[in-house]
Amino acid sequence: MSGHQDDYHALVARHEAMRLRNRLLSPASGARTTAPGSGPVPVPGAYDDAAGAADQALVLRHLAAVTPFGELIDRLYESMFGRHPYLRRLFPDSMEFQRSHLERAFWHMIDHLDRPAELAADFARLGREHRRLGVLPVHYEVFESSLVEGLRLCAGGAWSGAAEAAWVRMHRHVSAAMVAGANEALGEPVAWNATVTAHERVGPDLALLRVRPAEPYPYRAGQHARVETPLLPHTWRPYTPAGVPGDELEFHVRRTAPGGVSDALVAHTGVGDVLRLGPPQGTATLDEELTDDVLIVAGGTGWAHAKALLDELSRRRPAGLTARLFLGARDAGGFYDEAALERLEARCPWLGVTRVVDGGPSGPDGRGALMDAVLGSRTSPTDWSGSRQLVYVSGPTGLVAATAWHLTEAGLPPERLRHDPMPVSSPAVPALQP
Numbered sequence: 001m002s003g004h005q006d007d008y009h010a011l012v013a014r015h016e017a018m019r020l021r022n023r024l025l026s027p028a029s030g031a032r033t034t035a036p037g038s039g040p041v042p043v044p045g046a047y048d049d050a051a052g053a054a055d056q057a058l059v060l061r062h063l064a065a066v067t068p069f070g071e072l073i074d075r076l077y078e079s080m081f082g083r084h085p086y087l088r089r090l091f092p093d094s095m096e097f098q099r100s101h102l103e104r105a106f107w108h109m110i111d112h113l114d115r116p117a118e119l120a121a122d123f124a125r126l127g128r129e130h131r132r133l134g135v136l137p138v139h140y141e142v143f144e145s146s147l148v149e150g151l152r153l154c155a156g157g158a159w160s161g162a163a164e165a166a167w168v169r170m171h172r173h174v175s176a177a178m179v180a181g182a183n184e185a186l187g188e189p190v191a192w193n194a195t196v197t198a199h200e201r202v203g204p205d206l207a208l209l210r211v212r213p214a215e216p217y218p219y220r221a222g223q224h225a226r227v228e229t230p231l232l233p234h235t236w237r238p239y240t241p242a243g244v245p246g247d248e249l250e251f252h253v254r255r256t257a258p259g260g261v262s263d264a265l266v267a268h269t270g271v272g273d274v275l276r277l278g279p280p281q282g283t284a285t286l287d288e289e290l291t292d293d294v295l296i297v298a299g300g301t302g303w304a305h306a307k308a309l310l311d312e313l314s315r316r317r318p319a320g321l322t323a324r325l326f327l328g329a330r331d332a333g334g335f336y337d338e339a340a341l342e343r344l345e346a347r348c349p350w351l352g353v354t355r356v357v358d359g360g361p362s363g364p365d366g367r368g369a370l371m372d373a374v375l376g377s378r379t380s381p382t383d384w385s386g387s388r389q390l391v392y393v394s395g396p397t398g399l400v401a402a403t404a405w406h407l408t409e410a411g412l413p414p415e416r417l418r419h420d421p422m423p424v425s426s427p428a429v430p431a432l433q434p
């Protein structure tokens with residue numbers, strides 16, 4: 001698995017590095033007014049695009065002093081838990097996932113700082129999500145002082161007060177959005193208890209679970225839920241309910257490593273156990289108004305997401321609309337839940353299904369038999385510019401990145417592509433130097 005993630009990260013890192021470098025070298029990046037030194041920074045009012053772009057340039061210019069982010073994150077948490085030991089309880093025993101999550105969040109903030117409204121919307125959603133972790137507004141202030149201490153320790157003598165002030169403004173922008181997002185969600189539960197009603201092993205590492213939430217769980221087909229098991233408190237992992245909302249939700253879980261949430265759900269969970277679900281998230285859902293044909297590319301347990309979309313489509317598809325599913329697996333044994341797919345095929349003549357066994361991803365650009373089959377589904381595989389299909393992709397991040405890359409390269413307009421946000425990986429820092 002990690003080899004494929006490396007490929008994926010290499011692919012995304014190349015794009016990120018090019019994109020950020022271009023931005024850094026663009027004329028706008030030099031247009032920065034100097035920020036105050038390391039003294040108190042005024043709380044920002046509305047962070048408009050120009051101010052965001054200026055702070056982005058400032059952060060980027062001094063990025064080498066605080067990257068790679070691993071050390072900054074270590075220092076930050078040391079400072080936070082050193083000063084406020086009780087906060088350690090809000091985090092899982094293993095901080096590994098948390099660290100990589102924070103690293104991605106830093107890159108996301110920096111990358112989107114010139115679009116502050118979009119950034120605020122992203123972090124408002126995160127704030128809503130963070131309610132289940134017991135995060136309070138005062139914690140963001142603690143985080144800010146730990147961040148500042150971490151930045152200073154990391155950068156040492158090379159640090160700039162102006163860059164620090166930009167980091168603080170950036171952090172206040174996103175934390176204000178998170179607080180606002182949490183406040184807006186005060187009317188909904190922090191999390192939903194859900195009792196396991198069925199647990200079926202469909203492979204050595206794969207299980208289908210059904211759970212019944214104690215209260216209705218308000219998601220849309222295609223959204224995912226973060227799930228916590230009592231075996232691993234404070235550790236949440238996303239899974240997509242494989243169907244439209246109803247009394248029960250079906251989850252497809254593949255065990256990826258021992259000791260994690262997927263291991264607990266596959267091998268140590270049974271009927272009667274109670275899980276917790278965070279609020280639904282994700283935008284890879286069907287449109288309110290269905291006008292365009294749908295193409296779905298799904299790999300492995302990404303089938304759960306595809307199944308949810310097809311379930312909804314089968315209930316409200318307007319006459320004439322068609323759907324095409326490309327389902328990938330590493331080997332023939334990788335297909336599961338076959339009876340459900342066969343039932344769907346039998347009752348939906350408007351659905352075409354192509355199963356592709358591709359032996360796993362091939363090469364760093366992820367183009368293998370699955371991608372060839374998808375591209376070949378158009379009369380002109382190299383020209384997707386005129387496609388009227390909406391393309392949904394779900395599965396391993398490498399598959400999502402590769403599909404997005406190959407289809408947009410072939411001319412598919414990006415707004416026709418739907419998938420959950422991909423993690424932003426750290427660009428090669430030397431490439432950022434002007």
Ligand SMILES: NC(=O)C1=CN([C@@H]2O[C@H](COP(=O)(O)OP(=O)(O)OC[C@H]3O[C@@H](n4cnc5c(N)ncnc54)[C@H](O)[C@@H]3O)[C@@H](O)[C@H]2O)C=CC1
Nearest residue numbers: 239240299300301302304328329360361366395396398399
């Ligand atoms: N369980 C769920 O509800 C959902 C899971 N997912 C994600 O789907 C993934 C499923 O993993 P597995 O079942 O282990 O699938 P897998 O790793 O066995 O791969 C399934 C298919 O994707 C292709 N693929 C894998 N990595 C690729 C890459 N780097 N480039 C191009 N193609 C690639 C494979 O060749 C194969 O055809 C997980 O990452 C999970 O997070 C996504 C949506 C829902």
